[in-house]
Amino acid sequence: MTVSPDILTVEHLSMRFGGIVAVNDLSFAAKRREITALIGPNGAGKTTVFNCITGFYRPSGGSMRLVHDDGATFQLERLHDYRISKVAKVARTFQNIRLFPGMTALENLMVAQHATLMRASGFSLLGLLGVPSFREAEARAIDVARQWLDRIGLVDRADDAAGNLPYGDQRRLEIARAMCSGPALLCLDEPAAGLNATESGALSDLLLAIRNDFGTSILLIEHDMSVVMEISDHIVVLDHGVKISDGEPRAVRDDPKVVAAYLGADEDTAIEVMESGT
Amino acid sequence: MALPVADRSTAKPTSTFGFIFKKAALSALVALALFSLMIGIRTEAGPSGQLIYWTRFGDLAAIVAAVFVGSILIELLRQWLGPAGTRTIVPPRITEGLSVASRFLAPALLVFALLVPVTFYNQRYLLDLGILVLTYVMLGWGLNVVVGLAGLLDLGYVAFYAVGAYSYALLAQYGLPLPLLSTAYPFITVEHLQLGPWAFWVLLPVSGLLAALWGVLLGFPVLRLRGDYLAIVTLAFGEIIRLVILNWQDLTGGPNGISGIPRPTLFGIPLNPGPHGLAGMLGIPFSPTHRLVFLFYLILALALLTNWVAIRLRRLPIGRAWEAMREDEVACRALGINITTTKLSAFATGAMFGGFAGAFFATRQGFISPESFTFQESALVLAIVVLGGMGSQLGVALAALTMIGGFELFRGLEQYRMLVFGGVMVLLMIWRPRGLVGHRAPSVFLHRERTSISSDMVKEGRG
Numbered sequence: 001m002t003v004s005p006d007i008l009t010v011e012h013l014s015m016r017f018g019g020i021v022a023v024n025d026l027s028f029a030a031k032r033r034e035i036t037a038l039i040g041p042n043g044a045g046k047t048t049v050f051n052c053i054t055g056f057y058r059p060s061g062g063s064m065r066l067v068h069d070d071g072a073t074f075q076l077e078r079l080h081d082y083r084i085s086k087v088a089k090v091a092r093t094f095q096n097i098r099l100f101p102g103m104t105a106l107e108n109l110m111v112a113q114h115a116t117l118m119r120a121s122g123f124s125l126l127g128l129l130g131v132p133s134f135r136e137a138e139a140r141a142i143d144v145a146r147q148w149l150d151r152i153g154l155v156d157r158a159d160d161a162a163g164n165l166p167y168g169d170q171r172r173l174e175i176a177r178a179m180c181s182g183p184a185l186l187c188l189d190e191p192a193a194g195l196n197a198t199e200s201g202a203l204s205d206l207l208l209a210i211r212n213d214f215g216t217s218i219l220l221i222e223h224d225m226s227v228v229m230e231i232s233d234h235i236v237v238l239d240h241g242v243k244i245s246d247g248e249p250r251a252v253r254d255d256p257k258v259v260a261a262y263l264g265a266d267e268d269t270a271i272e273v274m275e276s277g278t
Numbered sequence: 279m280a281l282p283v284a285d286r287s288t289a290k291p292t293s294t295f296g297f298i299f300k301k302a303a304l305s306a307l308v309a310l311a312l313f314s315l316m317i318g319i320r321t322e323a324g325p326s327g328q329l330i331y332w333t334r335f336g337d338l339a340a341i342v343a344a345v346f347v348g349s350i351l352i353e354l355l356r357q358w359l360g361p362a363g364t365r366t367i368v369p370p371r372i373t374e375g376l377s378v379a380s381r382f383l384a385p386a387l388l389v390f391a392l393l394v395p396v397t398f399y400n401q402r403y404l405l406d407l408g409i410l411v412l413t414y415v416m417l418g419w420g421l422n423v424v425v426g427l428a429g430l431l432d433l434g435y436v437a438f439y440a441v442g443a444y445s446y447a448l449l450a451q452y453g454l455p456l457p458l459l460s461t462a463y464p465f466i467t468v469e470h471l472q473l474g475p476w477a478f479w480v481l482l483p484v485s486g487l488l489a490a491l492w493g494v495l496l497g498f499p500v501l502r503l504r505g506d507y508l509a510i511v512t513l514a515f516g517e518i519i520r521l522v523i524l525n526w527q528d529l530t531g532g533p534n535g536i537s538g539i540p541r542p543t544l545f546g547i548p549l550n551p552g553p554h555g556l557a558g559m560l561g562i563p564f565s566p567t568h569r570l571v572f573l574f575y576l577i578l579a580l581a582l583l584t585n586w587v588a589i590r591l592r593r594l595p596i597g598r599a600w601e602a603m604r605e606d607e608v609a610c611r612a613l614g615i616n617i618t619t620t621k622l623s624a625f626a627t628g629a630m631f632g633g634f635a636g637a638f639f640a641t642r643q644g645f646i647s648p649e650s651f652t653f654q655e656s657a658l659v660l661a662i663v664v665l666g667g668m669g670s671q672l673g674v675a676l677a678a679l680t681m682i683g684g685f686e687l688f689r690g691l692e693q694y695r696m697l698v699f700g701g702v703m704v705l706l707m708i709w710r711p712r713g714l715v716g717h718r719a720p721s722v723f724l725h726r727e728r729t730s731i732s733s734d735m736v737k738e739g740r741g
Binding site for chain 1: 587590591594595596598599601602605606608609610611612613614615616617623718720721722723724725736737
């Protein structure tokens with residue numbers, strides 16, 4: 001049996017807040033072991049889509065199907081908030097960084113391995129007694145954390161408070177933390193926001209390495225077009241909660257509707273372009 | 279760190295004489311308004327019941343002048359210590375020295391505590407005080423799990439203390455109920471198992487478990503509440519438990535309380551003057567101090583157990599999840615941490631230690647009544663935790679020693695005791711706004727060094 005090539009299939013997703021329709025009948029698919037970018041102008045509904053996928057919002061309608069490599073299938077709209085991360089293995093980062101600022105970089109990565117460690121500690125009872133199997137599990141968890149710290153170049157600052165790290169390091173630490181939870185799908189909300197050219201270059205390398213070395217599928221919201229064009233395998237463009245384009249980076253870039261939405265052409269021109277395209 | 283620089287530049291013009299004068303004049307005006315009636319006019323009932331009054335404008339003027347001069351002095355002192363806007367009042371060298379000293383402080387305190395009954399064997403008052411301090415240390419360490427680690431502001435902690443105390447008192451008096459066993463097995467003729475001299479040792483864990491159960495019960499309704507709302511609901515919970523105890527007269531004796539609670543035994547050997555008592559068996563003359571010394575070591579052991587478990591838990595995934603929850607609940611959910619069970623486990627753990635302490639309290643007093651479980655107790659324990667530095671074990675121990683010991687120390691001042699006490703609290707909070715020990719030690723290290731995280735980074739938690 002072959003597993004579906006799409007890790008995530010979103011079908012007819014809608015999200016309404018009272019009378020406001022943030023996402024309207026959106027359907028797209030993210031391919032396995034690929035980087036799918038979700039782009040669009042401000043207020044297009046990208047983060048709302050993310051919040052639906054990661055269980056922070058319950059969508060008003062539609063379905064989201066996640067298929068693991070082993071064929072295990074999850075309907076994300078039916079899973080309860082933390083279980084999307086724990087069971088369906090969807091990890092996310094946030095637009096405004098949400099590290100645990102008072103805990104060290106290492107501790108942040110250890111918290112991400114909570115589910116594994118909790119089982120190993122016999123839900124704290126065995127851990128309280130200090131049984132050897134828990135110590136081994138903890139040593140393994142520290143090792144995983146060390147490898148990630150090494151990858152993002154923060155081994156030397158492992159014992160520093162996360163809140164004391166420079167902004168770019170915090171961004172990468174948040175991605176490393178999400179990866180420490182062993183995700184099948186990694187959702188990144190504007191990871192390059194606020195980074196300079198060198199830092200966003202390093203970020204691109206990190207994301208490509210995550211895809212190539214770990215086979216993790218990535219769903220990405222990003223405004224920095226240089227990053228998006230460089231690393232994405234597939235781009236979905238949203239505007240006002242509706243999908244306006246979907247395809248390979250080159251095709252999307254030349255799509256007149258995307259150009260209209262992004263160039264901020266005045267409304268009449270935009271409508272003209274949109275209508276001529278369909 | 280651009281902030282302090284900006285602050286200093288804006289704060290510069292405030293250091294002029296005019297500013298100080300204006301500030302002092304304002305303080306004096308407030309003092310005048312406040313004290314004009316309190317001190318300026320004195321009223322008293324005359325010999326035939328009529329109201330007589332006279333004015334004391336001299337005293338009033340003296341107080342207003344004192345406020346005026348004092349305000350100028352404080353402002354000058356503040357500017358001499360450092361420019362306005364910089365936050366470090368204590369020089370870093372002293373802070374470093376303190377952190378070095380604190381490394382030896384904990385073992386020194388432990389040795390001191392172990393030697394207290396030996397050193398002060400003949401001073402019953404001091405032994406009693408030591409037991410009291412240790413009870414509050416234990417309560418503080420228990421509450422620290424909830425407030426310090428998990429960041430859940432609990433104003434009703436005394437409820438669990440009460441549950442523990444009443445569980446022990448009632449079960450020790452009536453015996454453990456065996457309703458199911460006595461119907462299933464007819465040869466068990468007693469409906470209540472009397473525990474005799476073992477009562478305390480069997481019922482100690484039972485009290486803890488019952489308190490933990492109530493901790494979970496309280497936890498459910500407050501899962502979605504944060505900050506002020508959580509504080510108010512927990513406060514109400516504490517009052518509900520007290521009022522139920524007060525009004526359920528058939529069971530708890532209401533305001534009369536429960537007396538004749540069995541005293542603890544040294545693993546079955548009673549500490550009484552009879553021939554089967556400890557003194558009789560050892561062949562030494564009986565002294566009531568024996569029991570006091572035993573109680574001291576008992577509460578010391580219980581407190582150290584609390585400490586050990588709390589320290590261990592902090593380094594386990596559950597403890598890290600508590601601290602992560604304090605820092606950012608949304609991020610926890612995104613990492614697959616179940617907030618419900620994490621919160622409930624924090625409540626249950628804290629409550630369990632409260633229950634242990636309650637059982638000890640009941641066996642030590644021999645008599646309990648609802649009066650011992652008022653909101654004042656909750657507030658005192660919370661003050662100990664906050665003063666100690668939230669999340670710090672050593673800080674809580676020091677704070678309990680300062681608060682309970684200080685309370686006794688100032689007993690000679692009679693009605694001014696609370697005034698002095700309040701003043702000391704205010705000063706401490708100015709000097710160390712994050713508590714006595716304001717650093718957080720990481721729970722796991724990659725490089726084996728001693729580092730600590732400045733409290734400026736650590737969140738207090740809003741839930």
